[in-house]
Each structure stands twice: as C-alpha cells, then as structure tokens.
Amino acid sequence: MYVSHSRHVRAAIAAAALITASTAAGVVSPAVASADTAQAAAPAVAAAPAVAAAPARFHEAGDLFKVLQFPTLPGAVSGSAAQPVSAEPTPPPAPAPAPPPPPPTSVTPEELARIVPGMPPEKIAQYIAPLNDAMAHGGIDNPVRQAAFIAQLAVESDSFRTFEEYASGSEYEGRADLGNTQAGDGERYKGRGAIQVTGRHNYESVSQFTGIDFVANPELLEAPENAFNTAAWYWTSRNLNQVADSAGIVRVSELVNGGHHALERRVADFQRGLDVLIHP
Missing domain, CATH: 1.10.530.10 (Lysozyme)
Known part of the structure; x- marks a missing residue:
C-alpha cells in the first residue's frame, strides 16, 4: 500500500512526541514498539532523526510554574512577602443609655x-x-x-x-x-x-x-x-x-x-x- 511522504513525516513527529512524554512519565508507549515497523513499511522515506529521551523535568508542580516563568504558584504568597493579616479592631460596645429620671411624685x-x-x-x-x-x-x-x-x-x-x-x-x-x-x-x-x-x-x-x-x-x-x-x-x-x-x-x-x-x-x-x- 502506498503511503505518502507527508504522512510519513507526520507519523515520525507524532512518534517522537509520544516517546518524549512517555519517557518523562516513566512509561513506554505501545507507539514506541511499533516505530520500527512503521519505518520498515516505508523504506522510501528518510528515517526520522532519533529523538533522545528527555530527562524528567516536571517532577513537581512548582517546576512547571518555574518553566512557565511564574515566580510563585498562583494565589500563593511567598515566605518573604507573607504578611500577617490583621483583623479590624472590634469597636467597644456602645454604652447603655442612661435610665430616664424618675417622674416627680404626684399627690393622690x-x-x-x-x-x-x-x-x-x-x-x-x-x-x-x-x-x-x-x-x-x-x-x-x-x-x-x-x-x-x-x-x-x-x-x-x-x-x-x-x-x-x-x-x-x-x-x-x-x-x-x-x-x-x-x-x-x-x-x-x-x-x-x-x-x-x-x-x-x-x-x-x-x-x-x-x-x-x-x-x-x-x-x-x-x-x-x-x-x-x-x-x-x-x-x-x-x-x-x-x-x-x-x-x-x-x-x-x-x-x-x-x-x-x-x-x-x-x-x-x-x-x-x-x-x-x-x-x-
């Protein structure tokens, strides 16, 4: 079956992406096992350059944010910038109103x-x-x-x-x-x-x-x-x-x-x- 040159290129790029992602996660994708088969089935296509397994870079969420150039996690406060939040002082209770003066004594x-x-x-x-x-x-x-x-x-x-x-x-x-x-x-x-x-x-x-x-x-x-x-x-x-x-x-x-x-x-x-x- 004839496979076009462009399809071979796209397949090679997809395989490289899967290899990189799987290596970072420590899992071998079935796509890696079938990569040689794909190359053998298309002898007219130049072999795609080998893709070196990338070291696992994104072990923690903090690493990802550093790569993306976030200084801190969104919504988080760094230790040096953290300031205690002081509550508004509670106003003292209003004094009780003075009782009205007693009415004058009436004559019965x-x-x-x-x-x-x-x-x-x-x-x-x-x-x-x-x-x-x-x-x-x-x-x-x-x-x-x-x-x-x-x-x-x-x-x-x-x-x-x-x-x-x-x-x-x-x-x-x-x-x-x-x-x-x-x-x-x-x-x-x-x-x-x-x-x-x-x-x-x-x-x-x-x-x-x-x-x-x-x-x-x-x-x-x-x-x-x-x-x-x-x-x-x-x-x-x-x-x-x-x-x-x-x-x-x-x-x-x-x-x-x-x-x-x-x-x-x-x-x-x-x-x-x-x-x-x-x-x-």
Missing part, C-alpha cells in the same frame, strides 16, 4: 383631701390632674415645695372653691404698682386663677409666658388647667421653690400675698401637707 386624691379638708370632693376629682401637671412643670417636686404650694393655693382659692376673687376688684383701680393705668383695670384684672393673679401687669406677663391672651380674655384664667398653670408660673417667676427650701413658709406667704393675711391658716395647711406627704 386621698392625700389632697387630707391636706385640704374643706375641699369639695367633686373638685378633688376635677382638679387633681391639672394640679399635678402644674407641679411637675414647675419643678415643685418634693414634699416641702408641694406642701407650701398647696397651702398657698388653698387659702387664695378658698379651699379650691373658686378661681375668681369674691370682691369686685374696685379696690385695685388706679394701682400703678399693678399696672392698672386704664379706667376699669381694677375690676377687669381682679384676682383670678388658683393663686389669684391680679392686675394688668401680671395678666400681661402670664399671657407672654403661656401664649394665651389673658389681657383680652381675663376670664380664661378661671379654667382649671389655666388656673393651675398660671399658679405654677407665678411660683417659678418668683423662685418660690428655693424660698420654700430655705427661708420657710412665712417668707413664701409674704411673697404670694404681699403681707400676713391668713398667715396662721397658711402655716397650718403647710404643716398638715408635710405630715401627709412625708408620712402617707
């Missing part, structure tokens, strides 16, 4: 009834919430302050029976110290609220503080929430918490009333309030 309806024995029961139920709200906003938050505050309000409002002065207010007419500079100011701005805010000047000041126009609408001071809020405004505007803590009930009474009117009752109500609030 039963305590108010004992402090002001003449107070009508229906008024206690109606007034206890706005009274406690006003004391909380005014920092009236300990037994001394609360007893002094309630004692003054009880006298000024006739045991919380009224938030409007019984008298007409005509005696305040023309009182420049109260700001009554216009005709009719005495009656218009007579005592109102739980602490009997009196005079145009005080009505103007409490209007600025609350945002409610008591100058144009003086009767709004008689509403329970306004009556107690304005009493707390009067109390704090004259720093009566500090006075109650240090100077005592007589000085508080002078700053509220301007004198010693019903002083014995104010002192008695204050003492009773302390007894109730300290020993409930």
Whole structure:
C-alpha cells in the first residue's frame, strides 16, 4: 500500500512526541514498539532523526510554574512577602443609655383631701390632674415645695372653691404698682386663677409666658388647667421653690400675698401637707 511522504513525516513527529512524554512519565508507549515497523513499511522515506529521551523535568508542580516563568504558584504568597493579616479592631460596645429620671411624685386624691379638708370632693376629682401637671412643670417636686404650694393655693382659692376673687376688684383701680393705668383695670384684672393673679401687669406677663391672651380674655384664667398653670408660673417667676427650701413658709406667704393675711391658716395647711406627704 502506498503511503505518502507527508504522512510519513507526520507519523515520525507524532512518534517522537509520544516517546518524549512517555519517557518523562516513566512509561513506554505501545507507539514506541511499533516505530520500527512503521519505518520498515516505508523504506522510501528518510528515517526520522532519533529523538533522545528527555530527562524528567516536571517532577513537581512548582517546576512547571518555574518553566512557565511564574515566580510563585498562583494565589500563593511567598515566605518573604507573607504578611500577617490583621483583623479590624472590634469597636467597644456602645454604652447603655442612661435610665430616664424618675417622674416627680404626684399627690393622690386621698392625700389632697387630707391636706385640704374643706375641699369639695367633686373638685378633688376635677382638679387633681391639672394640679399635678402644674407641679411637675414647675419643678415643685418634693414634699416641702408641694406642701407650701398647696397651702398657698388653698387659702387664695378658698379651699379650691373658686378661681375668681369674691370682691369686685374696685379696690385695685388706679394701682400703678399693678399696672392698672386704664379706667376699669381694677375690676377687669381682679384676682383670678388658683393663686389669684391680679392686675394688668401680671395678666400681661402670664399671657407672654403661656401664649394665651389673658389681657383680652381675663376670664380664661378661671379654667382649671389655666388656673393651675398660671399658679405654677407665678411660683417659678418668683423662685418660690428655693424660698420654700430655705427661708420657710412665712417668707413664701409674704411673697404670694404681699403681707400676713391668713398667715396662721397658711402655716397650718403647710404643716398638715408635710405630715401627709412625708408620712402617707
């Protein structure tokens, strides 16, 4: 059978490649055993040059990468270049939020009834919430302050029976110290609220503080929430918490009333309030 010259050449090259690979692996391929037969069957073709068995070069994977000019195995780090990987420092735990301050101690309806024995029961139920709200906003938050505050309000409002002065207010007419500079100011701005805010000047000041126009609408001071809020405004505007803590009930009474009117009752109500609030 005729075999072309080109086929002989290709066969020789393939045989050489197989011999090299098999020698490197230490295995003799059947193609080597048949190489002489292939040469004998094709006498017209020049014998292919002998291929020397190549020494085994690729014993380890590292050798192969060196031949291919890789300095290190892909993904590996050389010993000299290896650096310890430091983890990000763990941030310290956030401090726990501070607990909210305890709410001010409220006066119970039963305590108010004992402090002001003449107070009508229906008024206690109606007034206890706005009274406690006003004391909380005014920092009236300990037994001394609360007893002094309630004692003054009880006298000024006739045991919380009224938030409007019984008298007409005509005696305040023309009182420049109260700001009554216009005709009719005495009656218009007579005592109102739980602490009997009196005079145009005080009505103007409490209007600025609350945002409610008591100058144009003086009767709004008689509403329970306004009556107690304005009493707390009067109390704090004259720093009566500090006075109650240090100077005592007589000085508080002078700053509220301007004198010693019903002083014995104010002192008695204050003492009773302390007894109730300290020993409930």
